[in-house]
Amino acid sequence: MKIPYYPGCTLKTSAKNLEVSALESAKVLGVELVELPRWNCCGAVFSMATDDLIHQLAPIRNLIRVQEMNEKGIVENENRVVVLCSMCFNTLKRSNMFVKEDKERLEKINNFLSDTEEPYQGNIEVIHFLELLKNDIGFDRVAEKVKKPLKNLKIAPYYGCLLLRPEEIAIDNPQSPKVLENLLEALGATVVDTQFKTRCCGSYQTVNRKELVAELAYDILNQVKISGADCVVTSCPLCMFNLDTRQEEVKKAHPEFKTIPVFYFTQLMALAFDLGESFYRFDLNYVNPKPLLSEKIF
């Protein structure tokens, strides 16, 4: 199965561990995620002002790339695009809805693009990799591919905001999501429920108010520890940065704080599939997860 895939900027740099682990795990499951040719940054946040069409161009251009992949036969009749990053997913999906729900908006955008691009037809569907795993592949099939069950690992799923809110784009029940839980169970792990799994990590405030983000991360990670989990799992490169790398700031504000590893869900999938170090890229995680893994799994 071949399906178009939109990486987004950060997956090519600091979140390379998210990309390599996802692409290789997908292969194991018989899915080839085919990178969009000439993709561009989606803008990271959806522009919410009703009159702001210019900032919808970047996301919509990427959807035109998906159309072209079908026209050129790079993929066959596949009008979906898979996204790994939560922020890119939210932005692309909301932009898509924004132009689809109003023909005039779509027409204006297409008129603007007309010299250089094919018009966007409005037929592309944006999905998150977790949705592909759940709906197309199925967690039973994931479980079949597990070579090294994560059975001693107690994991707290962390969804953050943008996979679940606003409700119209949610990949799961926004109040009580289960998709990460079901995936982790398929990998043989023990899932630990925590109070703040859908609470915000502080997002873009990490640039100019890192102390605020450190406090939010401190609260979230403390809840994880109280619940008895060994580690946290996320799907978002910005949640990853705020919960993982910002532990350096958490320690400055709270010297008694002990660091706790944070993984991408795809890293744990690659690990359970026993794909090898080069597909885990734990070197890019700020808190080294190896001591925990050697204690619990190897």
Place this chain on the structure above:
Amino acid sequence: MVLEDRKLLEKIKELSGIDLSVCMQCGICSGSCPAVDQMDITPRMMVRLIQLGREKEVLDSKAMWICLSCFTCYARCPREIDFAKLGEALRQVRLRKGLDYIRISEIPEEEFKKLPQIALVSCFRKFTS
């Protein structure tokens, strides 16, 4: 209320598509906000001040720059007011006058090297024009 004072309310309505007159001041937005303790006026107060036409107090507040766009208030609002959109509209009123909230040149170089693109792009999109 003088006509002048209604201007922000109308502008907000235009930019966000939100009708703030339906707010019944229950305060669940403020109670749900993970960053409310950093704000000078709470989300509920912000709505009330706009309803009252007290434009300057809202536009001079720092609350809209503290908003994380996490959509928790919107998820919980019984009147389905998308407060994140309201915050965006208020920021846009300032940003469209060229009044940037942050200066990129003031971010320490050490931080710049550490921050992922996703953080920088989203922050610049929210806080600069």
